[in-house]
Amino acid sequence: MNTMLQILQKDLFIEWRARSRTISLISFAYTILLLFSFAVGPNAVAMRQHAAAYLWLSILLSSTLLLDRSMRIEIEAGALHTLLLAPVSKAGLFYGKALANTFQLMVLAGISIPLIYVICDATLVESAGWLILTAILGTAGLAAPGTLYSAMTARMTGKQLLLPLLLFPLVVPVIVAAVKATTLAMLGDPMDQIGAWLTLLICFDLVYWSLCGVLFGRVIEA
């Protein structure tokens, strides 16, 4: 528990020290959002309907860069070996890094949502609370398997391709549920369906935050 918080603090501290990279990541997410808008064309109705899809796809695409970097900082100068020999608990290491990744993805979502509101002319019909909850559960769903997979692919050649190949099929439920829930939160939920999608996200998060925590120890020692 203590280790987890220390790792979280350390990862965010490093991100802060290297914040120029964080800015390029945010620019990347913004660019993707704009590209989706250009690809669909100036159709206000379609843009509003698809606003949530643009948001989550841009988060997903940016997440592979973010996740890869979160493991690269551990490997590039051998810090991981120092941590393993310190020794820090491997569960603490996993949950600390996964929390740091969740937090950064949430910041990314928090920065992207205003842009979505502007370019897609989405209006906040339902409560912002649902939107925030969806963002938390959705980014957590990307972060847990993402942290595990970035540890698996970190030392491989072709990791730029392997990480998204592993991650994207796995997080289909997260994307489906998060896009639906975000759309309902943004455009209104007359049928009261948002609860079901959030339940699906919670189930996914519970399964993968526990499963990946167990498997991470084996992966990191290999």
Place this chain on the structure above:
Amino acid sequence: MSSVVQAQGIGRRFGRRWAVARLDLVVGANERLLVIGPNGCGKTTLLRILSTLSVPDQGTLTLFEGKSNPRENLALMAHEPGVYEDLSATDNLRVIAQLASKSTTSIPDILESVGLEDRSEPVSTYSAGMRRRLALAVLLLQQPKLALLDEPFAQMDPAGIAQVSTSILELPGAVIIASHQVQHAAPLCTRAILMDEGQIRWQGPASKAEAAWRALHVERGEL
């Protein structure tokens, strides 16, 4: 005398090649051991096995007589500095001290002893020699009962070699140094082993290490 390393017939292979084989080694609690040998003779692999980062494919390895979690009592200075590129030397040591539950009060002294005080830029801007000094600082911070040093003198200027030697002599527990630079490393050690193709070819007092090194070269026809 209690031992920190007891290895019996350990071996590790990569593919079909044994990087370390048939290796027996006992190191006492305060012993200082020099490991020499040509490139690719298995020195680095041996240190990684002793650090528990690699698991031997054969043989048995007992560290600290099996009494405690070995990782709490040993530290490895590898080729990489074992730090974060984006942080400064001080920040790195503070982060590592926190995670390893060590005191942060000694950090300024340690940085001074390796000649890295007043360095606030990130490690990514450091030269090769400075990175080696930082690697040693990480090891000193941990004050291990068993210190494993892989080529501590590599890429060092003469002043660096002197500083590193002093720091190594001040280490509290057992020390194992793998190095080509016999003339610098031998005075710091009591005993030496010479490895060739993964196996021990010679062992004796560290003072004779240079003679053994020369004998190997003569045998190979390189001198």
Place this chain on the structure above:
Amino acid sequence: MLGLGLLVWAHYAGLVHEETSEFMMGDVGRILYAHVPTAWNGLLTYLVAFIAAVGALATSKKGWDALVEASVEVGVLLNVLLLIQGSLWAKPTWGVWWDWDPRLTTSAIMVVAFGVVLALRQSIQEPGRRLTISSVATIVAFINVPIVYMSVKWWRTLHQDFSTPETVDATLKLPLRVAAFGMLFIGIFFVVARWRIAMRRLSREMDAPELPDAPKPLTVEA
């Protein structure tokens, strides 16, 4: 051989002897005899892969590792066959090659999720690391199958009910069962054959080679 025989007999019985009028869907519906056994055995093969992956992680034995390789590969093969058969059937029946039905979508995602396990195995040279990482990827991919299925089912649904002998007309039952067993035997045959090949390769890589001879001690003059 037995499997092939059963499969041929079942197809003969199913296709030639049964009354064509039994089929609501006309002649194309007869692909049922190939399609349904493929689906059952594909899933079964993935289950074998999952069990083998758990075994490999627990024991680090090369027999389990070879079984992971064999069953994932045969599973992906059956899965691709399944998608081709499904498309061939869907075009004349539904009028489209593809539809966003839960089972269809899930099997498409499974092809990628398990296919990437094979890619992972290709790109890792060190046997121990390969065992750990491909087993972890297999476990995660398998656990995801029901979650993907549920998410897509909620997302949209349009498909026949599951084909189990109970939902199928009585006259079709026997040939279908025989075909399923035929496919099962063929599947087992493939997995075993592939396992033997994998074992041979892993033995070459993982069995310890002879230790080098002990060297003669070096003579150092005093």
